[in-house]
Amino acid sequence: MFDLPVGLPSELVPLSWLIGVWEGSGVLEYKIGEESVSRTFGHRISFSHDGLPHLNYSSYTWLEPLAAAASKSDTAVPESEGASGSGAAFEADAASALAEQNVPSETDVATPAPTLPPEMLSDEKLPLVTETGYWRLSRHQSDGDPGPGMLPGMGERPFTSAAAVETLRNRDGGFDIEVTLVHPGGVAELYLGQVKGPRIDLATDAVLRTAGSKPYAAATRLYGLVDNDLLWAWDIAALGQDLRTHASGRLARVS
Numbered sequence: 001m002f003d004l005p006v007g008l009p010s011e012l013v014p015l016s017w018l019i020g021v022w023e024g025s026g027v028l029e030y031k032i033g034e035e036s037v038s039r040t041f042g043h044r045i046s047f048s049h050d051g052l053p054h055l056n057y058s059s060y061t062w063l064e065p066l067a068a069a070a071s072k073s074d075t076a077v078p079e080s081e082g083a084s085g086s087g088a089a090f091e092a093d094a095a096s097a098l099a100e101q102n103v104p105s106e107t108d109v110a111t112p113a114p115t116l117p118p119e120m121l122s123d124e125k126l127p128l129v130t131e132t133g134y135w136r137l138s139r140h141q142s143d144g145d146p147g148p149g150m151l152p153g154m155g156e157r158p159f160t161s162a163a164a165v166e167t168l169r170n171r172d173g174g175f176d177i178e179v180t181l182v183h184p185g186g187v188a189e190l191y192l193g194q195v196k197g198p199r200i201d202l203a204t205d206a207v208l209r210t211a212g213s214k215p216y217a218a219a220t221r222l223y224g225l226v227d228n229d230l231l232w233a234w235d236i237a238a239l240g241q242d243l244r245t246h247a248s249g250r251l252a253r254v255s
Helices: 010-018 066-070 087-100 162-166
Strands: 020-032 035-048 055-063 126-137 175-183 187-195 199-209 216-226 229-238 244-253
Touching: 010 055, 010 126, 010 162, 020 229, 035 244, 175 199, 187 216
Parallel strands: none
Antiparallel strands: 020 035, 020 244, 035 055, 055 126, 126 175, 175 187, 187 199, 199 216, 216 229, 229 244
């Protein structure tokens, strides 16, 4: 059972089931040209709040030792009841949603599949990637909201009651959300989507890259609460490829 944190802003109630620290494992499977990169990884993410109407998010992953990876074959999509009826249905819905995105591929020339460096073949855990960002309900900022910059809000903050937040519900019965993520490799993403009960669907609205970053054009993400575990799937259009399967996993709440 999950209890709402004390002092949780009303706007975060639709996203409150995410709050906490989650840890588990996942499967990386990305096809580049005629070759595929496949590995099992460990994953730890955190959702927290600081009294403002957004969730703070951080994610850390590491490559599992090859011996441990070989013993994990059922991480990505469990057969269990949950966000969309069952684990299998959750995956089927995800595949359908991703196909319907119709995201164009990059104009860059397709990059050949990389040869895995020796360290990726190690029998030790190795740091992989991190990302950080913010999740919030999508709405116009008002005079009562702080910003831009360090400017304080003028007047009462909006949407401080359940009734007020309810007016933000969309025609589909969920809430539109915005997610901004930053990667240390020179990529920033703005996702738009919705949360509807224990399920979140996201697609990139914009991707910002530095001159030195690797080619990365678009992405979709899917999150769902299944048997109290957090399941997720992340598809990307990168390295000159169109939008395709990239990674998925299952995490348990640890705090």
